[in-house]
Amino acid sequence: LLLRYLNTEKDRYILIFGLAFGVGLLNKYMVVFFLLALLPTLLLTSHRRLLTKRATWLAMGLAFLIFLPNLLWQIRYDFPVVTHMSELADSQLVNVSPVDFLLDQVFFTIGTVIVWIFGLIWLLRSPKFRIIGFLYLGVIALMLIFRGKSYYTLGMFPVLLGAGASAWEALGRHWAPRVLIPLVAIGMAIPFFPMGIPILSTEGLVRYFAWVSEDLG
Numbered sequence: 001l002l003l004r005y006l007n008t009e010k011d012r013y014i015l016i017f018g019l020a021f022g023v024g025l026l027n028k029y030m031v032v033f034f035l036l037a038l039l040p041t042l043l044l045t046s047h048r049r050l051l052t053k054r055a056t057w058l059a060m061g062l063a064f065l066i067f068l069p070n071l072l073w074q075i076r077y078d079f080p081v082v083t084h085m086s087e088l089a090d091s092q093l094v095n096v097s098p099v100d101f102l103l104d105q106v107f108f109t110i111g112t113v114i115v116w117i118f119g120l121i122w123l124l125r126s127p128k129f130r131i132i133g134f135l136y137l138g139v140i141a142l143m144l145i146f147r148g149k150s151y152y153t154l155g156m157f158p159v160l161l162g163a164g165a166s167a168w169e170a171l172g173r174h175w176a177p178r179v180l181i182p183l184v185a186i187g188m189a190i191p192f193f194p195m196g197i198p199i200l201s202t203e204g205l206v207r208y209f210a211w212v213s214e215d216l217g
Helices: 002-008 012-027 031-043 046-052 054-076 080-091 098-107 110-125 130-145 150-170 175-196 202-214
Strands: none
Touching: 002 012, 002 130, 012 031, 012 054, 031 046, 031 130, 046 054, 098 110, 098 130, 098 150, 110 130, 110 150, 110 175, 130 150, 175 202
């Protein structure tokens, strides 16, 4: 929806964004991290004018109204989400390593790294879409600060992949990118195939994971 607004600058997409954000909050409080990353991102780009638009404040009000029943429930039961997050932080998030978090961003998308990293660079260099690149970096920064789990960022990758595909396509129809990108993607993904595809026997899988753990670390 944010991309749609950037392409059309029609206020209705801001209102739909508010609707989607409110529904998203009912499903997962983690959506708040994307909003927290979006606010400073707006200030860093020319899109800061969005903060002065009437449609933006209406969208915020709409999101709040949708989320209000959930908020009232939290108040009635003394905010169980706080207890849950505290337990999560003490038992799981305390074990999150910043280095492992960043490496996971690569391993999760090992076959498409060459696409989405190029897409991120393209977004950061684009005056119109720079806000999306900053948004991703903002989410990463917040996750590192609050020791979020590495898979919390996966919702950003479809946009980065789309940007990367557009960026490579913009280079023209030369044969090299069209041949090299699939070859590199497949080559990087092959060592990880046994993790998700049943191509090894039980004994072979045991040896494979021993190799991954002992030889690759």
